[in-house]
Amino acid sequence: MGTVVDAANQDLNGRLAENNPSVVFVLGGPGSGKGTQCANIVEHFGYTHLSAGDLLRAEIKSGSENGTMIQEMIREGKIVPSEVTIKLLQKAMQAIGNDKFLIDGFPRNEENRVAFEKVKMSMSNGLRLDTGLQTKIEPAFVLFFDCPEKEMERRILSRNQGREDDNVETIRKRFNVFLDSSLPVIRHYEARGKVEKIDAARPVAEVFQSVKEIFAPKYEKVV
Numbered sequence: 024m025g026t027v028v029d030a031a032n033q034d035l036n037g038r039l040a041e042n043n044p045s046v047v048f049v050l051g052g053p054g055s056g057k058g059t060q061c062a063n064i065v066e067h068f069g070y071t072h073l074s075a076g077d078l079l080r081a082e083i084k085s086g087s088e089n090g091t092m093i094q095e096m097i098r099e100g101k102i103v104p105s106e107v108t109i110k111l112l113q114k115a116m117q118a119i120g121n122d123k124f125l126i127d128g129f130p131r132n133e134e135n136r137v138a139f140e141k142v143k144m145s146m147s148n149g150l151r152l153d154t155g156l157q158t159k160i161e162p163a164f165v166l167f168f169d170c171p172e173k174e175m176e177r178r179i180l181s182r183n184q185g186r187e188d189d190n191v192e193t194i195r196k197r198f199n200v201f202l203d204s205s206l207p208v209i210r211h212y213e214a215r216g217k218v219e220k221i222d223a224a225r226p227v228a229e230v231f232q233s234v235k236e237i238f239a240p241k242y243e244k245v246v
């Protein structure tokens with residue numbers, strides 16, 4: 024948790040100070056539409072989208088020494104150890120010259136959340152210069168895409184992206200992991216007034232309309 028002084032210093036985008044990044048965690052069940060809506064947010068609001076799942080899949084493809092372990096965990100719908108995922112997120116955030124990030128599909132359990140809260144990052148600013156400042160990152164808010172399982176399953180089974188975990192057996196496991204491990208993370212942030220819950224069962228454009236209503240006021244000038 025940030026201190027009271029941190030909270031007082033936060034601007035509307037959740038930055039703690041000039042060079043600190045604004046992070047929004049994008050959470051929701053498998054197939055709830057996180058990736059789809061993140062693409063829209065990137066286009067309209069200039070965020071960088073980091074999907075933890077995409078980073079892990081890229082790590083498998085890269086032939087990294089962790090590749091086999093990650094692949095096994097994904098096939099089983101299990102959560103990859105925090106240090107692996109956080110290292111990938113940290114590397115991506117530090118390499119990208121932006122200060123606004125959508126972190127999609129992470130933190131996935133309480134262990135992920137606590138481990139990320141402890142991490143200090145030295146961020147680049149918009150000009151890709153390393154500021155040298157070591158910063159703890161607190162999410163500005165959490166976007167939660169709420170969708171019934173039946174609809175999420177329907178979407179995943181018609182996604183056709185060749186994902187090894189998009190099959191009925193693994194989908195069941197992913198739903199259980201979401202209920203048992205990821206919902207407690209959302210509840211944690213809910214208790215702190217940080218969750219923006221969206222009905223994600225509607226068509227893409229309608230969901231994005233609700234997303235815009237959350238992001239747009241944060242870009243209006245305070246007079």
Ligand SMILES: Nc1ncnc2c1ncn2[C@@H]1O[C@H](COP(=O)(O)OP(=O)(O)OP(=O)(O)O)[C@@H](O)[C@H]1O
Pocket residue numbers: 051052053054055056057058059060076128178179181182183223224225226227228230
């Ligand atoms: N609101 C929507 N209505 C209907 N289909 C949708 C909607 N949003 C996304 N989809 C479709 O559902 C599928 C899953 O969406 P997406 O990949 O964005 O979900 P996700 O939450 O990122 O899933 P995962 O957690 O598995 O990565 C995609 O084929 C996408 O085109």
Ligand SMILES: O=c1ccn([C@@H]2O[C@H](COP(=O)(O)O)[C@@H](O)[C@H]2O)c(=O)[nH]1
Pocket residue numbers: 053074075076077079096097098099100101102103104108127128129130131188197
């Ligand atoms: O923080 C994370 C994110 C993802 N995983 C693993 O990857 C798959 C797929 O994730 P998507 O968000 O659906 O792309 C997920 O089921 C986990 O096995 C993870 O371990 N940690």
Ligand SMILES: [Mg+2]
Pocket residue numbers: 057058074076128
């Ligand atoms: Mg996704």
